Amino acid sequence: MSKQEQNLSPDEMAALRDVSVPEFDEVDSGEPVAHVQVTSYNFRQPGRLSSAQLRALKMVHEFFAKGLSEDGAEGISLPFELGLLSVETISYSNFMGSVGNPCFMVQLSSRFEQPVLMEIDLRLVHLLVSHILGDHEPEGEDAGKLTSIEEDIAGNWLEGLLPLLGEAWTLSTPIDFGLKSVESDPRFVQVMPDDSPVVSLTFRLQVGGVKGQLTLCYPLEPLQEMLEGMSARMSGGDEDHVEQSDESILSSLKRVPFELRAELGRSHLRASQLATLRVGDVLCLDRSIHDPVEVLLGNNVIFDAGLGKKGDCLALQIRNRRQGTVKIQETIS
Numbered sequence: 001m002s003k004q005e006q007n008l009s010p011d012e013m014a015a016l017r018d019v020s021v022p023e024f025d026e027v028d029s030g031e032p033v034a035h036v037q038v039t040s041y042n043f044r045q046p047g048r049l050s051s052a053q054l055r056a057l058k059m060v061h062e063f064f065a066k067g068l069s070e071d072g073a074e075g076i077s078l079p080f081e082l083g084l085l086s087v088e089t090i091s092y093s094n095f096m097g098s099v100g101n102p103c104f105m106v107q108l109s110s111r112f113e114q115p116v117l118m119e120i121d122l123r124l125v126h127l128l129v130s131h132i133l134g135d136h137e138p139e140g141e142d143a144g145k146l147t148s149i150e151e152d153i154a155g156n157w158l159e160g161l162l163p164l165l166g167e168a169w170t171l172s173t174p175i176d177f178g179l180k181s182v183e184s185d186p187r188f189v190q191v192m193p194d195d196s197p198v199v200s201l202t203f204r205l206q207v208g209g210v211k212g213q214l215t216l217c218y219p220l221e222p223l224q225e226m227l228e229g230m231s232a233r234m235s236g237g238d239e240d241h242v243e244q245s246d247e248s249i250l251s252s253l254k255r256v257p258f259e260l261r262a263e264l265g266r267s268h269l270r271a272s273q274l275a276t277l278r279v280g281d282v283l284c285l286d287r288s289i290h291d292p293v294e295v296l297l298g299n300n301v302i303f304d305a306g307l308g309k310k311g312d313c314l315a316l317q318i319r320n321r322r323q324g325t326v327k328i329q330e331t332i333s
Contacts, residue, residue, distance in 0.1 A: 085204050095198055104119065108177045115180055119214070264307075305319055
């Protein structure tokens, strides 16, 4: 008991107990009580793609994976395989937290307001650079940060493959991707606020016998807008709508530009030999002058042709159609 309570007389204590708290009448304002709806908020996954948008996104990037599997080995003479593993919506900080240091990450410019990020396992990049330079005995798996020259070589190789990503997006909305910068330290890659939602696509990448991953990171909101039209065409359950969606996709596929190239032959040089080349030097190729010129779609030979000219331009005359070409032409006709 406090000192003040000890100084109270018994009559004063009884008077305090008899004091009642006044009751207030409830006033009816005549206005309805506002009901506040409380919704859950997942800070790890602050936004999600709809099922239709997810299907559209997977279709685009499976098309990209197929194209890169065919053309990615250009200039490295190694088997190259890419396959889509997973798609998830996470925060930007969680995505960057999964990136090792050092790393090989590129910022891609596009019609998105923020850069699109692409990261490739560093050991795979070391392997690619080594083969581009003609060194078929690269460093071990624990190779560290790339030198500036190695970054330039890897960046140039990757920049040559970006049109494949743009072609894949033609199924939805044409997008031109460009190489904005090459990054080696994820701590300095701050292209959006940490709590911004992003979509992370993880691919299984195998170069030769070495396996790793390639990851793409898109900002969520503009990505949803890009996918909305494509997902709307793909949505619906009746057969007529499905048929229309197939026709629409096939129509989009017909507008995709495919690069055909003619290969006269090849010659393999080491970096030391390449450095000594001078004007007037002659390179011997691995083909006879009597051999036909091979016409390739991706890494597949589809025609044999004869070399000639039309006006001031080199020209080819198709002489033989390789097996499998008929199926390709029937599919897109």
